[in-house]
Amino acid sequence: MKEQETPKKALAIDLGTSRVKVVVFSENGSVLARTERSYPLDLQPGGIAEQSPDDWIQAVCACTKELSSMGNEIWPPNICSVTGQMHGLVLLDKNYKILRKAIICSDFRAEQEKQEIESLVDNEYILHTTGSPGIGMLPGPKFLWLKKHEPDVHREINKLLFPKDYIGFVMTGDGSTDPSDASGTMLYNCISREWDNSLCEASAVPLHILPKIRTAESIRGYVMPSFAGLSAIPEGTPVIIGGGDLPATVMGTGISSDKDGGISLGTAGIIFRLADQLHESVLGKIFHFCHTLENTLVSMGSCPGTGFSVDWFERDIIRTALAPGKRVGEITSPEAKGIPDLYFLPYLLGTGSPYMDYTPKGAFLGLSHHHKQEDMRRAIYEGISYSIKQSLELLQVDRNPVEFIRVCAGGSYNRDWLQILANIIGKPLQTLKQKDTAVVGAAILGGFAAGWFTSLDEGIKRFAKTDEVMQPDEERIADYLVGYEKYLCYSKMIVE
Numbered sequence: 001m002k003e004q005e006t007p008k009k010a011l012a013i014d015l016g017t018s019r020v021k022v023v024v025f026s027e028n029g030s031v032l033a034r035t036e037r038s039y040p041l042d043l044q045p046g047g048i049a050e051q052s053p054d055d056w057i058q059a060v061c062a063c064t065k066e067l068s069s070m071g072n073e074i075w076p077p078n079i080c081s082v083t084g085q086m087h088g089l090v091l092l093d094k095n096y097k098i099l100r101k102a103i104i105c106s107d108f109r110a111e112q113e114k115q116e117i118e119s120l121v122d123n124e125y126i127l128h129t130t131g132s133p134g135i136g137m138l139p140g141p142k143f144l145w146l147k148k149h150e151p152d153v154h155r156e157i158n159k160l161l162f163p164k165d166y167i168g169f170v171m172t173g174d175g176s177t178d179p180s181d182a183s184g185t186m187l188y189n190c191i192s193r194e195w196d197n198s199l200c201e202a203s204a205v206p207l208h209i210l211p212k213i214r215t216a217e218s219i220r221g222y223v224m225p226s227f228a229g230l231s232a233i234p235e236g237t238p239v240i241i242g243g244g245d246l247p248a249t250v251m252g253t254g255i256s257s258d259k260d261g262g263i264s265l266g267t268a269g270i271i272f273r274l275a276d277q278l279h280e281s282v283l284g285k286i287f288h289f290c291h292t293l294e295n296t297l298v299s300m301g302s303c304p305g306t307g308f309s310v311d312w313f314e315r316d317i318i319r320t321a322l323a324p325g326k327r328v329g330e331i332t333s334p335e336a337k338g339i340p341d342l343y344f345l346p347y348l349l350g351t352g353s354p355y356m357d358y359t360p361k362g363a364f365l366g367l368s369h370h371h372k373q374e375d376m377r378r379a380i381y382e383g384i385s386y387s388i389k390q391s392l393e394l395l396q397v398d399r400n401p402v403e404f405i406r407v408c409a410g411g412s413y414n415r416d417w418l419q420i421l422a423n424i425i426g427k428p429l430q431t432l433k434q435k436d437t438a439v440v441g442a443a444i445l446g447g448f449a450a451g452w453f454t455s456l457d458e459g460i461k462r463f464a465k466t467d468e469v470m471q472p473d474e475e476r477i478a479d480y481l482v483g484y485e486k487y488l489c490y491s492k493m494i495v496e
Contacts, residue, residue: 006072007026007027007073008026008027008078008450008452009024009025009026009027009032009074009075009076009077009078010024010025010027010077010078010079010080010081010443010446010447010450011023011024011064011067011077011079011080011081011233011237011446012024012025012080012081012082012083012439012440012442012443012446013060013063013080013081013082013083013084013167013439013442014083014084014245014248014436014438014439014442015056015060015082015083015084015085015163015164015167016084016085016245016438017041017051017085017104017105017106017267018038018039018041018267019036019037019038019039019059020036020037020039020056020059020060020063021034021035021036021436021439022034022035022036022060022063022064022067022439023439023443024067024074024075024077025440025443025446025447025463027447027452028462029440029443029462029463029465031434032073032074033067033070033074034439035063035066035067036063037059037060037062037063038059039051039052039055039056039058039059040052040055041104042101046109047107047108047109047111047136048107048109049103049104049105049106049107049108050101050102050103050104050107051101051102051104052101052102053090053098053101053102053163053166054098056163056166056167057167057170057230060167060231061230061231061232064231064232064233065231065232067232068232068233075232076233076234076237077233077237078237078238078450079237079238079239079240079446079447079449079450080171080223080233080237080238080239080240080446081239081240081242081442081443081445081446081449082164082167082168082171082239082240082242082442083164083242083243083244083245083248083438083439083441083442083445084163084164084167084242084244084245085104085105085163085164085245086105086162086163086180086181086184086244086245086246086289087104087105087137087138087139087184087185088102088103088104088105088139088162088163089102089103089139089142089143089160089162090102090160090161090162090163090165090166091146091153091157091159091160091161092157092158092159092160092161093156093157093158094156094158096158096159096169099153099156099157100150100153102163102166103142103146104163105137106137106349107137107142108135108136108137108350108358109136109142109145110136110137110141110142110144110145111136111141111358112136113136113141113142113144113145113148113203114134114135114136114138114140114141114186116144116202117134117140117141117144117186117199117202117203118134120202121198121199121202123284125198126186126199127283127284128191128278128283129189129190129191129196129198129199130183130186130188130189130190130196130199130288131183131190131278131283131287131288131289131297132186132286132287132288132289133283133284133285133287133356134186135186135356135358136358137358138184138185138186139160139162139184139185139186139187140185140186140187140199140200140202140203140205141186141203143160143203143204143205144202144203144204147204154204157209158209159175159209159211160205160209160210160211161175161177161211162177162181162185162211162244164181164242164244164245165177165181165211165241168220168221168239168241168242170227171220171221171223171224171227171231171233171239172220172221172222172223172224172227172239173221173224174220174221175211176211176212176213176214176218176220176241177211177212177213177214177241178213178214178215178216178218178241178242178243178244178292179193179213179215179216179290179292180216180243180244180246180247180289180290180291180292180298181243181244182195182211182213182290183288183289183290184244184246184289186199186203187199187200187203187205187210188290190278190288190289190290190297191278193213193290194213195207195210195213214241215241215292216240216241216242216243216247216292216445217240217241217292217445217448217449217456218240218241218449219238219239219240219241219449220239220240220241220242221238221239222235222236222237222238222239223235223236223237223239238449238450240445240446240449242442242445243291243292243441243442243445244289245438246270246272246289246298246300247289247290247291247292247293247298247441248292248437248438248439248440248441248442248445249262249264249270249272249408249409249437249438249441250262250272250274250291250298250441251292251293251437251440251441251444251445251456251459251460251464252408252432252434252436252437252438252439252440252441252442252443252444252463252464253406253408253432253437253441253464254406254432254460254461254464254466255272255273255274255406255460256274256293256456256457256460256461257274258273258274258275258276258399258400259400259402259403259404260273260402260403260404260405260406261273261392261395261402261404261405261406262405262406262407262408263388263405263406263407263408263421263429264407264408264409264437265306265307265384265407265408265409265410265411265412265414265417266306266307266409266410266411267306267307267308267311268302268303268304268305268306268307268308268349268352269302269303269304269306269307269384269387269388269411270300270301270302270303271300271301271302271388271391271392271395271405272298272299272300272301272395273298273299273395273402274291274293274296274297274298274299275288275296275297275298275299275399276295276296276297277297278297279299279397279398279399281397281398282299282354282394282395282397282398284356285353285354285356285394286299286300286301286353286354286391286394286395287299287300287301287302287353288300292441292445292456293456299395301352301353301354301388301390301391301392301394301395302352302353302391303346303352303353303384303387303388303391304349304350304351304352304358305346305347305348305349305350305362305384306346306384306387306411307409307410307411308348308349309344309346309348309362309380309383309384310380310381310384310411310417312348313376313377313380318373337479338479339479339482339483339486340379340382340479340480340483340486341366341368342364342365342366342367342368342371342375342376342378342379343364343365343366343379343382343383343483343486343487343490344362344363344364344365344376344379344380344382344383344384345361345362345363345365345383345487345490345491345494346362346380346383346384346387347360347361347362347363347491347494348360348362351491351495352387352391353387353390353391353394354390354391354394355491355495357495361494361495363490363494364376364379365490378416378420381416381417381420381421382420382424382480382483382487383487384417384421385417385420385421385424385425386424386483386484386487386488387491388421388424388425389424389425389484390488390491392425402427404427404428404430405425405427405428405429405430406429406430406431406432406466407421407429407430407431407432407470408431408432408435408436408437409435409436409437410435412431412432412435413435415470418431418470419470419473422470422471422472422473423472423473423476423477423480424480424483424484425472426472426477427472428469428470428471428472429469429470430466430467430468430469431466431467431468431469431470432464432465432466432467433465433466433467434464434465437464440463440464443463444456444459444460444463444464445459447459447463
């Protein structure tokens with residue numbers, strides 16, 4: 001009797017800014033098991049946002065040990081794939097020991113250093129080289145900040161790694177990165193696909209400390225005995241380079257052509273579509289990052305305070321106490337018809353696209369004595385949706401309109417919000433069965449590296465499983481068009 005073949009499994013790891021999600025996928029894209037762990041985030045005045053890489057490793061290993069106890073249907077994996085937060089810095093000394101806490105993506109202390117770099121390298125050069133405007137939250141300015149404010153640490157730096165690549169380094173001993181993570185640094189030429197000498201020099205980054213760049217689906221290496229003991233992942237299991245969480249999200253959302261777009265309603269909100277080149281007319285107003293698909297860019301608009309604004313209102317302002325069966329942020333009162341009279345500018349963490357002003361300056365406008373909690377909640381959903389619409393318009397300048405939009409991340413569970421978003425952008429929204437799409441994208445890359453499918457496009461079709469479609473309410477579109485014009489006037493007033 002022929003022995004039954006053991007099902008193939010991919011272990012996908014998504015290192016976020018608040019928690020790590022670890023999921024085991026089958027070859028057909030089904031989720032076999034998942035778990036997650038949180039870790040501290042050190043926020044301090046002056047824009048400081050840091051985390052301990054040791055906390056990341058402990059959280060990853062706690063997850064993999066839990067999964068390893070679930071039996072042969074779940075464990076062990078045939079391949080591992082890591083994605084994670086972009087724009088962070090992990091600094092190692094000559095003995096490959098951590099020099100300080102990681103400076104993560106939301107740290108904005110280096111705004112002055114960004115301006116210094118722009119004084120040395122023309123802003124137009126930055127835009128046409130990196131595809132994105134210079135901002136202080138990117139690794140280049142952060143590294144220059146370290147030279148000025150922590151010279152003792154700066155002198156000891158032997159290796160600069162990015163968060164997902166640090167996990168890969170501990171797993172395999174190889175700290176290589178991929179073009180997507182490199183393109184989010186303000187140090188990388190997204191056209192020539194190599195580290196840029198001028199930007200590195202202006203940022204005081206020696207080329208020899210930067211990681212080697214390899215394709216995301218390349219095998220990084222194999223799980224070392226030291227990590228196998230910590231994690232219960234068998235020694236010798238292959239680990240791929242992986243991509244940053246943006247391209248992983250794009251793949252996991254099911255976007256594989258420039259006809260469609262995606263929206264991620266996470267702590268930060270982003271809207272994205274694919275591109276084959278930089279679009280001159282919107283340079284500086286949106287971001288462009290390298291994708292894991294060959295010769296492809298991800299064009300992206302952002303609203304940094306998306307889910308953050310919702311959580312802020314529920315947690316810190318009204319201190320929501322949930323009744324049985326009630327969801328966070330649920331709107332229970334009937335919707336007021338007509339043009340909205342209360343507006344929210346979702347700039348608690350800065351504007352994002354198109355103004356690229358990261359000074360917090362959110363606001364309610366039009367607030368009156370008759371407005372209640374529900375009105376304010378609805379205004380927050382509307383304000384975020386207006387911001388996303390503004391970015392969508394930029395993604396369509398000199399290009400064909402986006403035909404269809406898929407929505408992912410935590411906000412996509414909220415039907416009230418999705419209906420408002422569909423009404424404001426005037427397009428149907430496709431939701432997904434797996435809302436956390438970055439980890440799906442990681443699994444797609446892992447499956448491709450393992451030979452489960454002949455192309456990434458095939459993997460995307462197999463793994464990105466759709467759910468329902470939210471249609472816009474035609475009766476509300478006209479009112480929201482007027483509301484959108486008012487929002488644009490208010491936003492310009494606040495920003496200027």
